Structure formats: C-alpha cells, structure tokens
C-alpha cells in the first residue's frame with residue numbers, strides 16, 4: 001500500500017535524527033583523537049586531503065591511479081593506528097545497510113518500512129501490549145489437555161503463515177469460543193508480518209466499524225486516511241467480528257471490506273466467536289459464502305484459557321478472543 005503522508009513524514013524525520021546522532025557520535029571521537037592522539041589526528045587530516053584530491057581529479061576526468069594508491073595507503077595506515085588505540089571512526093548507524101538514509105537505490109530500506117509500520121501500529125491500530133502477544137508467549141499448557149494437540153498444530157501453522165506471508169498471502173477466519181487464544185495468535189502473526197516490512201493494521205470490529213462509519217458520513221480527514229489504510233494495508237486483523245452493533249450499515253460495510261480486500265488479494269485475518277450459522281444470520285449468506293469460499297477457516301478448540309488462568313492465579317494467559 002501507499003503509506004499515508006503523515007506516516008512517511010514522521011518516519012523520515014526519525015531516520016534523519018538517527019543519522020545525525022550517528023555523526024555526532026563520530027564527531028565526539030574525532031574531538032577525542034584531536035585532544036589525546038595528535039599523531040593520529042594529523043594522519044586523519046592527511047587521509048581527508050588525499051581523498052579530496054582523488055575525488056577532485058576523478059571529477060575532472062584526470063588520471064587518478066597514483067592519487068588513489070596514496071589515499072589507500074594512508075587509509076590503511078590510519079585504520080591500523082585507530083585499531084591500536086581501539087577506536088572506530090565509522091558513525092554508529094542504526095542501519096548499516098542504508099546508513100540511516102531510509103532508502104537504498106531509490107527504494108525504501110527495510111528499516112524505514114519497519115519504522116513506518118511501527119508508526120502505523122501506534123497511530124492506526126488499536127493499542128495493545130506488543131511484547132505480550134508473541135508466538136513465544138502463547139502457552140499451550142494453558143489449553144485444555146484434550147485440545148493441546150490441535151492447538152499445537154494451529155500454533156505451528158500460524159508461525160508458518162507469518163514466516164511465508166509474502167508468498168501465501170491467504171486470508172484466515174479464526175472461529176471458536178471466547179478465550180481460546182484467537183486474538184493472541186492473530187496479534188503474534190500481525191507483529192511478525194509487520195517486522196518483515198508489511199503495513200499491518202489491527203482493530204477490534206466495534207472500533208473499526210465506528211471509525212469507518214465516521215469516514216463515510218462525516219467530513220473527517222483523519223478517519224478518511226484510516227479508511228484508506230484499512231482498505232489497502234497488506235494485512236488487516238479484525239478482532240471479535242460480531243461484537244459491533246449490528247445495523248444495515250455495518251452489514252454492508254463488512255461485506256464491502258471483505259470483498260474489496262479479496263479482490264485486491266490483500267490478506268485479512270478475522271476472529272469471531274460467532275458460528276457459521278450466526279455469521280450467515282447476522283451478515284447474510286453472501287458474507288458467509290465469501291468467507292468460506294476464499295478464507296482458510298481455522299477452528300480453535302478447548303475451554304476458555306482465561307478462566308483456567310484465573311483459577312490458577314498465575315497471571316499468564318491469552319488475550320480475550
């Protein structure tokens with residue numbers, strides 16, 4: 001998707017601050033050399049001068065062989081002396097690939113995409129504790145013993161889905177009662193996918209539909225930007241479908257959203273406590289047939305893990321849904 005303007009601008013600002021900080025750090029080392037190692041400082045000046053003469057000659061199309069050799073010899077000499085005093089004059093960039101420029105060969109660097117995705121999460125997704133909902137924190141021991149084998153397979157498949165996201169790009173429908181870990185697993189997927197450079201939005205159905213409705217009926221540029229992002233992000237996670245107020249508007253919007261994203265082959269993960277019959281009753285048969293026809297349906301098994309967690313009082317567990 002095209003990243004919203006505000007997201008791109010914010011990320012570019014943060015990346016350029018990183019680059020500036022890296023150079024300030026390097027300059028502090030240069031000052032230190034100036035004060036404590038005057039011989040090395042003198043050599044550094046010679047290297048700079050040699051590099052300048054070389055690039056100048058190169059620019060004018062003159063013979064540069066000797067100048068290049070001299071610059072290289074001096075540089076090797078400087079590197080050896082720096083190593084001796086244990087200093088590295090490379091600015092400590094956060095991203096060595098693009099040296100904190102945010103772009104490589106005119107394209108966004110992975111670091112820039114990750115940053116924009118983080119900003120999308122902070123600005124557009126519903127808030128959630130990101131380190132709490134990972135694959136590692138999904139605790140199979142909290143599942144009912146009889147359901148553990150199938151839940152183990154669901155966990156592995158979710159990991160595989162996140163790792164192969166760019167290639168498979170399928171949409172998933174997570175079915176099952178409240179508290180079986182549907183939200184936890186979809187958030188773990190969302191984060192993994194966002195980390196690999198894809199824009200991802202996570203939203204509970206009531207909030208999502210509320211904001212989409214404002215975009216449609218009120219002249220609200222922020223809601224409109226949200227609407228565009230929801231319809232075009234690489235992965236959309238809709239949590240707790242069916243918890244929103246059921247109106248003609250939400251019925252139509254859910255159908256439009258599912259359809260539009262399928263037509264663009266954009267992946268969506270939908271969590272719901274509703275049974276297929278309830279989906280059909282609430283959103284019409286058209287929605288159910290779209291979901292069953294084009295989504296991979298995953299049935300979560302077991303009893304509510306949060307009840308077990310509460311009884312044990314051990315503070316671990318899965319987020320709702």
Ligand SMILES: [Zn+2]
Pocket residue numbers: 095096097098099100101102103109110111112
């Ligand atoms: Zn980078």
